[in-house]
Amino acid sequence: xxxxxxxxxxxxxxxxxxxxxxxxxxxxxxxxxxxxxxxxxxxxxxxxxxxxxxxxxxxxxxxxxxxxxxxxxxxxxxxxxxxxxxxxxxxxxxxxxxxxxxxxxxxxxxxxxxxxxxxxxxxxxxxxxxxxxxxxxxxxxxxxxxxxxxxxxxxxxxxxxxxxxxxxxxxxxxxxxxxxxxxxxxxxxxxxxxxxxxxxxxxxxxxxxxxxxxxxxxxxxxxxxxxxxxxxxxxxxxxxxxxxxxxxxxxxxxxxxxxxxxxxxxxxxxxxxxxxxxxxxxxxxxxxxxxxx
Amino acid sequence: xxxxxxxxxxxxxxxxxxxxxxxxxxxxxxxxxxxxxxxxxxxxxxxxxxxxxxxxxxxxxxxxxxxxxxxxxxxxxxxxxxxxxxxxxxxxxxxxxxxxxxxxxxxxxxxxxxxxxxxxxxxxxxxxxxxxxxxxxxxxxxxxxxxxxxxxxxxxxxxxxxxxxxxxxxxxxxxxxxxxxxxxxxxxxxxxxxxxxxxxxxxxxxxxxxxxxxxxxxxxxxxxxxxxxxxxxxxxxxxxxxxxxxxxxxxxxxxxxxxxxxxxxxxxxxxxxxxxxxxxxxxxxxxxxxxxxxxxxx
Numbered sequence: 001x002x003x004x005x006x007x008x009x010x011x012x013x014x015x016x017x018x019x020x021x022x023x024x025x026x027x028x029x030x031x032x033x034x035x036x037x038x039x040x041x042x043x044x045x046x047x048x049x050x051x052x053x054x055x056x057x058x059x060x061x062x063x064x065x066x067x068x069x070x071x072x073x074x075x076x077x078x079x080x081x082x083x084x085x086x087x088x089x090x091x092x093x094x095x096x097x098x099x100x101x102x103x104x105x106x107x108x109x110x111x112x113x114x115x116x117x118x119x120x121x122x123x124x125x126x127x128x129x130x131x132x133x134x135x136x137x138x139x140x141x142x143x144x145x146x147x148x149x150x151x152x153x154x155x156x157x158x159x160x161x162x163x164x165x166x167x168x169x170x171x172x173x174x175x176x177x178x179x180x181x182x183x184x185x186x187x188x189x190x191x192x193x194x195x196x197x198x199x200x201x202x203x204x205x206x207x208x209x210x211x212x213x214x215x216x217x218x219x220x221x222x223x224x225x226x227x228x229x230x231x232x233x234x235x236x237x238x239x240x241x242x243x244x245x246x247x248x249x250x251x252x253x254x255x256x257x258x259x260x261x262x263x264x265x266x267x268x269x270x271x272x273x274x275x276x277x278x279x280x281x282x283x284x285x286x287x288x289x290x291x292x293x
Numbered sequence: 294x295x296x297x298x299x300x301x302x303x304x305x306x307x308x309x310x311x312x313x314x315x316x317x318x319x320x321x322x323x324x325x326x327x328x329x330x331x332x333x334x335x336x337x338x339x340x341x342x343x344x345x346x347x348x349x350x351x352x353x354x355x356x357x358x359x360x361x362x363x364x365x366x367x368x369x370x371x372x373x374x375x376x377x378x379x380x381x382x383x384x385x386x387x388x389x390x391x392x393x394x395x396x397x398x399x400x401x402x403x404x405x406x407x408x409x410x411x412x413x414x415x416x417x418x419x420x421x422x423x424x425x426x427x428x429x430x431x432x433x434x435x436x437x438x439x440x441x442x443x444x445x446x447x448x449x450x451x452x453x454x455x456x457x458x459x460x461x462x463x464x465x466x467x468x469x470x471x472x473x474x475x476x477x478x479x480x481x482x483x484x485x486x487x488x489x490x491x492x493x494x495x496x497x498x499x500x501x502x503x504x505x506x507x508x509x510x511x512x513x514x515x516x517x518x519x520x521x522x523x524x525x526x527x528x529x530x531x532x533x534x535x536x537x538x539x540x541x542x543x544x545x546x547x548x549x550x551x552x553x554x555x556x557x558x559x560x561x562x563x564x565x566x567x568x569x570x571x572x573x574x575x576x577x578x579x580x581x582x583x584x585x586x587x588x589x590x591x
Contacts (some may be wrong), residue, residue: 036349040334043346047337048330074343081341238529242522243544
């Protein structure tokens, strides 16, 4: 009984000191402060936790916070800290799926495809995550310009996600139209554009689809050539060489470099047009546009 | 026995109500353990490359800190954390909170000087070092290294030389960097400062020559060819059609523009080349000042 009083007094001192903190009147905190505090609290729990399972769920929670505030890179790095050897298959499916999605958002497309494949190894644990992994894989393959594999992945996605045969057939037909030979972007070769501009100034630009610019370029070259020839005819030899030929050469060289740049630009625009179209289609925002030429 | 227990209880109550928590052994140990935990957490946050969270945590500890000893530790760790994320203004602010009685005093001095150098304030860094005296034989070499480096950052070569002559090159954390500083000093001594006026005058006489003098051979030749070409074209049109002909006036105006531009460009090239050389040297100096502190204190 006496010992009880002693222990009670000792614990009372410790307990009340720790509990009676200055938390009675808190000023409203700014959002960033709350986010930072949440993140720090999670890391504190991770640091002092002895349970690996707890750490995994904490890391997932932290990753979600980063995703909410739009810092996808940090969200990805957080998830990559998870020790996969220690988690069960169903959780692996979820985590790999998230990693794939975050890699796509941070434009690491190769990595995104790899994670999606890993997520799909554990197919069956969660249909929503399977579907997400398939979609992310298709979009990543498109960004990597691997349209053949993206098409095949799309077929697989439709087969896995539509039970109704009629709906599945319609979806398959739409998908085929989307990835038909006419629709898939045909990329221009920058080296070919350069060569064409070297032979006939302006042809490289026209090859890349920039017709007005190509014709203007050709016109300028013709004017300069004509001017040079006229100056020679009028015996203004120095003018013809320095003002005519020299300027012509500068425009000629610049035109070749410009045609290479425009070929790259055309490829980018075509890729974006096709990929954005597929993205809108697969995410259900609009129907398939049939590209008619 | 009852009186004894009551006394124990009253004594505990006294601890609860005590304002000066340093008097209470129980509170000091719990505060210490909380502090240790928070420091572990900060180190963990730095390890996982989350410096913003580490700084936030340390700032919170600074606000909540009541024990002066622990507050000093927090200031020191904050200073080092800010320095590691290259926030030199804040690192300087916290390093300067150190006082001569602290064990981190020497380290704070050198890091403050380095922060000032990184902030492009070498004059203040030099004043800071001048007001500090070093007694330890080995650390004197670190002191000379910092003084020499700071003098070089101020482009005071003769002052730098006085410190370089005191280098012994035998203390391992600073030996290699002392040699490097000596090499940088030699390069800076050899660097011939070119005159923008001379460059402009040369370009007036021969277009492009000023740029060659500045060290830009390719640009000089290009400027010469352009100016020569336009000059010849202007002359040809002047000879055939006279001064008032539109072609003469057009090419004449073009030639004048390029000629004046070439003179201006030559004067500017000298300055640009000098700035490039100084920037490169400064980068090397700062690196060589940073390395010894890393070896000694990290």
